[in-house]
């Protein structure tokens with residue numbers, strides 16, 4: 107039923123990575139591990155995608171080596187392929203042979219950065235972007251401890267390891283966390299994407315090149331982790347560009363163009379494969395398969411991650427990192443309110459001109475929002491309809507992105523966790539009237555009036571940009587009002603997150 111799949115599983119014996127074409131029903135799957143392991147489904151619906159998922163999500167939280175074997179059942183025994191081997195978290199290695207294929211430059215002028223990198227989405231490593239600022243003097247753990255040791259952290263496991271489970275956070279100081287990592291070098295806990303506190307932001311200014319005209323708020327996060335910990339391959343749905351700066355320790359960074367999304371077998375905005383568990387040799391083959399960029403950041407280095415690109419990071423030492431998330435145009439802001447999907451990831455890149463902020467196809471944006479806000483019997487149906495629409499737009503607008511079948515439609519719902527998310531994310535307010543072109547409803551008027559009375563006032567520029575008159579909400583159509591309410595809710599969510607940090 108699944109047909110041929112282009113698989114990203116790596117084989118160590120014979121079949122090269124890349125075009126490993128298989129018919130899933132011909133394979134039985136066996137797993138060997140020293141740890142307890144649930145056998146993946148092996149009926150005819152068991153696909154390599156499931157295998158990959160088990161490998162990715164469960165494999166990543168296993169302790170001890172895990173070897174997954176796919177055995178072609180209609181072939182003589184002995185044609186087993188070793189797919190990938192998890193390295194034991196205890197043996198976190200610090201030797202990463204980086205492809206080192208991102209150019210390294212001195213801090214460029216703002217115009218040069220925009221022209222040569224930002225507008226064309228070209229990754230680059232900038233040395234000493236913050237030269238002369240207090241942060242440039244903080245480089246070793248001793249420096250971090252002295253300046254930032256008292257910062258309050260929320261530590262948790264990787265989002266990826268918690269997929270579908272509640273993320274349990276613990277609170278401690280940065281100094282305490284460092285002590286913990288010395289006592290237990292294999293701790294899975296780390297500080298991931300926490301809003302940078304004033305103690306830290308006092309040490310650096312937002313770079314001029316991040317102040318792009320016609321873009322919205324700039325966010326600043328920071329990260330602290332023990333050697334060997336990773337941020338698994340993901341893309342961020344906020345649709346901002348990122349300048350990621352290493353304060354102390356070394357960090358391996360991998361970047362993959364959105365056009366390869368299909369091959370990454372995305373679950374939500376994560377890649378289902380636990381790249382972090384691969385051996386160095388397997389990692390290298392994987393990176394080649396994805397035409398990936400890879401570099402190692404040293405203290406003081408900043409890497410530019412273009413918006414919506416897939417990225418992966420790995421701490422080669424105990425380290426601290428901060429980012430500046432910037433350059434989000436109003437249309438990006440609008441599209442970022444929709445549930446994440448790799449089709450949308452690719453479509454978004456086609457819909458927005460980063461340089462002018464203009465949309466290249468307002469009708470398509472309208473079509474997407476109209477579909478999202480329409481009435482459906484259930485969130486799952488809405489999700490299916492959205493994915494169908496996204497698929498059509500993807501094929502039409504993104505000819506340079508991978509086409510064809512890499513991922514079965516049965517894949518996503520196989521995850522109970524995804525089901526829960528679908529119920530939440532695909533449940534916006536439907537139209538009250540026959541079509542979105544009807545006038546704003548009383549309820550919408552109330553929500554927007556609340557927003558307008560809030561401090562700080564919502565951005566007049568944003569409304570104007572999207573073609574609405576802030577002083578005359580009554581002129582909005584129902585669809586227009588729904589788009590703004592989606593934005594309003596997304597903003598409220600970020601504010602809540604910031605307050606919690």
Ligand SMILES: O=C(O)CCC(=O)C(=O)O
Nearest residue numbers: 329337348350419427429
């Ligand atoms: O530095 C990291 O560990 C992750 C960075 C990241 O995912 C981001 O800045 O979006």
Ligand SMILES: [Fe+2]
Nearest residue numbers: 340341342417
């Ligand atoms: Fe990220």
